[in-house]
Amino acid sequence: MVAYDVFVADCPARTTLDLVADTWSMVAVVALAAGPARYSQLHERIGGISKKMLTQxxxxxxxxxxxxxxxxxxxxxxxxxxxxxxxxTLLEPVRTLSRWAEEHTDELLAARDRSAAAADG
Structure with a gap:
């Protein structure tokens, strides 16, 4: 097994992180967790994604x-x-991150509001 180190500038694991950390990739993986789906079903299930972005x-x-x-x-x-x-194999980590985002979005939005108010202030 090859050891990768994401702190090394040209490490291929960075490309992997970029792939799986993309919002639409994560949402598509979770949408497919229930089983196979047609393109139209995925487009309907994933709110806000354009057909072009879903295809990509x-x-x-x-x-x-x-x-x-x-x-x-x-x-x-x-x-x-x-x-x-x-x-x-991505389902568990993606679901965990998705749950974290859902549980902590209010806190993140409040922090953004405080930061914007301080910058305006």
Whole structure:
């Protein structure tokens, strides 16, 4: 096993962190936790994401082995996305971070308000 060190400037693990720390990537992974979903289902489930951004996110996750795409021959034709075994290993840390964000957003917003008020002040 190769040892990576995110403190080294050209460490490939930084690219991995960038991939999994992206908001849309995290939300897409959580959205796929329940099982395979069509593109339209994902777009409907993930509020605020444009079709272009969803497409880019799914392609990026697929290219990195976290999501697999399967063409459907059903009517209407389309694509179905699912987490790969590697993608499923992300669920626990992503869910933990998502819960943390949901639980502490009020505190973060209050801190931003205090900081903005002090800067204006």
């Amino acid at each position: 996110t799914l392609r990026k996750l697929e290219a990195n082995g976290l999501v697999e795409r399967r063409a459907l021959r059903a009517a209407p034709p389309g694509s179905e996305y699912r987490l790969t075994p590697l993608g499923r």
